Amino acid sequence: xxxxxxxxxxxxxxxxxxxxxxxxxxxxxxxxxxxxxxxxxxxxxxxxxxxxxxxxxxxxxxxxxxxxxxxxxxxxxxxxxxxxxxxxxxxxxxxxxxxxxxxxxxxxxxxxxxxxxxxxxxxxxxxxxxxxxxxxxxxxxxxxxxxxxxxxxxxxxx
Amino acid sequence: xxxxxxxxxxxxxxxxxxxxxxxxxxxxxxxxxxxxxxxxxxxxxxxxxxxxxxxxxxxxxxxxxxxxxxxxxxx
Numbered sequence: 001x002x003x004x005x006x007x008x009x010x011x012x013x014x015x016x017x018x019x020x021x022x023x024x025x026x027x028x029x030x031x032x033x034x035x036x037x038x039x040x041x042x043x044x045x046x047x048x049x050x051x052x053x054x055x056x057x058x059x060x061x062x063x064x065x066x067x068x069x070x071x072x073x074x075x076x077x078x079x080x081x082x083x084x085x086x087x088x089x090x091x092x093x094x095x096x097x098x099x100x101x102x103x104x105x106x107x108x109x110x111x112x113x114x115x116x117x118x119x120x121x122x123x124x125x126x127x128x129x130x131x132x133x134x135x136x137x138x139x140x141x142x143x144x145x146x147x148x149x150x151x152x153x154x155x156x157x158x
Numbered sequence: 159x160x161x162x163x164x165x166x167x168x169x170x171x172x173x174x175x176x177x178x179x180x181x182x183x184x185x186x187x188x189x190x191x192x193x194x195x196x197x198x199x200x201x202x203x204x205x206x207x208x209x210x211x212x213x214x215x216x217x218x219x220x221x222x223x224x225x226x227x228x229x230x231x232x233x
Binding site: 025028029032033034097098099100108112 | 212
């Protein structure tokens with residue numbers, strides 16, 4: 001007999017290309033495994049709710065754990081164009097290895113009824129306009145998130 | 159093994175094999191069998207976990223050349 005579906009709550013607080021993946025991958029996979037999932041996007045995580053995700057980047061600067069084809073001194077990482085190059089290389093790798101794009105993962109989230117919640121406070125803080133975000137998302141605050149997280153079997157801060 | 163539908167998940171990395179498997183299973187009727195072919199080595203454990211968690215039995219797992227072939231039955 002079916003038990004109550006398990007729940008997973010995620011806070012997505014980062015907006016870089018590398019940190020965009022964990023919440024979306026975990027959410028879609030959990031949904032495929034039968035979890036009820038909610039992702040609360042706050043601070044830089046809100047970037048992941050924009051209509052156009054092509055602006056999501058990754059910087060080689062202050063990322064000492066990033067594998068590089070050649071050793072990269074910090075003085076080089078900060079030069080103009082290096083961020084775009086790192087982003088482009090990362091996107092190429094992602095495509096080459098058959099990893100889903102952020103757009104695809106986000107669409108899969110919506111299809112799988114993963115609830116995407118935008119932090120209202122962050123929107124007010126950065127003066128974002130709701131029209132910049134995709135449709136089908138909810139808006140809420142910390143209490144909204146905590147109500148669900150309090151019952152969740154898995155709660156993650158990313 | 160007989161199967162009712164085949165899913166080609168070759169070249170796809172986690173979590174796409176599982177997500178596409180779930181989608182493909184939605185189209186099947188209870189008792190039907192789905193064949194999944196994947197190249198992601200991680201998919202072996204993932205399929206097992208998927209079968210355990212969702213209750214759709216994994217009938218068999220095999221490695222053919224560079225491919226992993228799974229047969230799942232829709233519960």
